Amino acid sequence: MGWNWSRHGGERYKVLYLEDNRIEQSVARDRVRSLKESQQAGIATNVYDLSSSTGVEQMLAAHNQLRANVNVAPLRWSPQLASYAQEWAEKLLREDKFEHRSNSSYGENLAFAGGQQFSPQRVVEMWGSEARDYNYATNRCATGKVCGHYTQIVWQNTTEVGCGMARGNNKEIWVCNYNPPGNFRGQKPY
Numbered sequence: 001m002g003w004n005w006s007r008h009g010g011e012r013y014k015v016l017y018l019e020d021n022r023i024e025q026s027v028a029r030d031r032v033r034s035l036k037e038s039q040q041a042g043i044a045t046n047v048y049d050l051s052s053s054t055g056v057e058q059m060l061a062a063h064n065q066l067r068a069n070v071n072v073a074p075l076r077w078s079p080q081l082a083s084y085a086q087e088w089a090e091k092l093l094r095e096d097k098f099e100h101r102s103n104s105s106y107g108e109n110l111a112f113a114g115g116q117q118f119s120p121q122r123v124v125e126m127w128g129s130e131a132r133d134y135n136y137a138t139n140r141c142a143t144g145k146v147c148g149h150y151t152q153i154v155w156q157n158t159t160e161v162g163c164g165m166a167r168g169n170n171k172e173i174w175v176c177n178y179n180p181p182g183n184f185r186g187q188k189p190y
Contacts, residue, residue, distance in 0.1 A: 004184070047107035049165050050082070055120050059163050059176075062124035063153055066121040066131070072156050072190050078179065081106065081162025085175040092173045107152045108177035114171045123174045127153060139188050148183050155182025155189040 005133035007082040013027045032043060047055040064074040080169060085108075088101050092110075100108050111123045118126075133142040134150055141147035152158070155178070 001097050002159050011109050013126055029133075039062045048095040048119050049167070050086075050120060050163055056082075057153075059114070059120035059124065060161070062121045063161055063176075065129045066124065066150070066153050068138075072154050073159075075161045077158060078160040078162040081160060081177045081179060082164055083162070084164075086164025086166070088177075089164040089166040089173045092172070092175075096169075100175065104177070105181070107155070107158065107174045107181035107183065109149045109152055109174075109178075111174040112171065113174075118171075118172060118174065123176075124153070138187065139186075149152045151189040152178055154189050158182050
């Protein structure tokens with residue numbers, strides 16, 4: 001949460017323990033671990049990419065929680081779709097663009113982060129937050145709002161998802177592809 005330095009004590013940190021909201025004052029530097037060090041030690045489970053099974057599990061679980069909320073069958077993870085999505089995320093980052101892939105056979109959700117790191121859970125929560133603006137009865141989104149990311153996630157006929165993420169130059173681009181695609185005009189997602 002913070003740190004200070006003194007000639008006698010050196011660096012000292014104020015630490016908040018999330019599991020019980022306990023705060024410890026004056027923690028020595030040798031007791032503070034980076035996220036990477038904590039992950040390597042098996043202590044931290046927070047992930048900010050899809051390079052580990054934990055990141056993939058978090059991404060899939062977040063999708064399937066939204067689907068469970070509307071009684072839609074869970075998605076399966078597709079390594080082929082993940083590779084396809086990763087390729088597009090890297091291209092967008094490299095070319096400094098943010099746009100959907102044209103002529104794709106799959107559904108696609110994109111997310112962008114500048115100056116911060118998102119977790120897979122956070123990315124899906126952003127897309128899922130569009131549910132508040134979606135009216136199932138009319139199958140419409142509130143005026144001036146976007147709902148297509150949410151409806152793609154909960155599209156009943158979609159059975160698999162694969163996602164990729166590229167990070168560099170203080171930005172992130174997340175891509176998820178869905179098979180079969182959703183968001184067909186005039187059809188409800190579930």
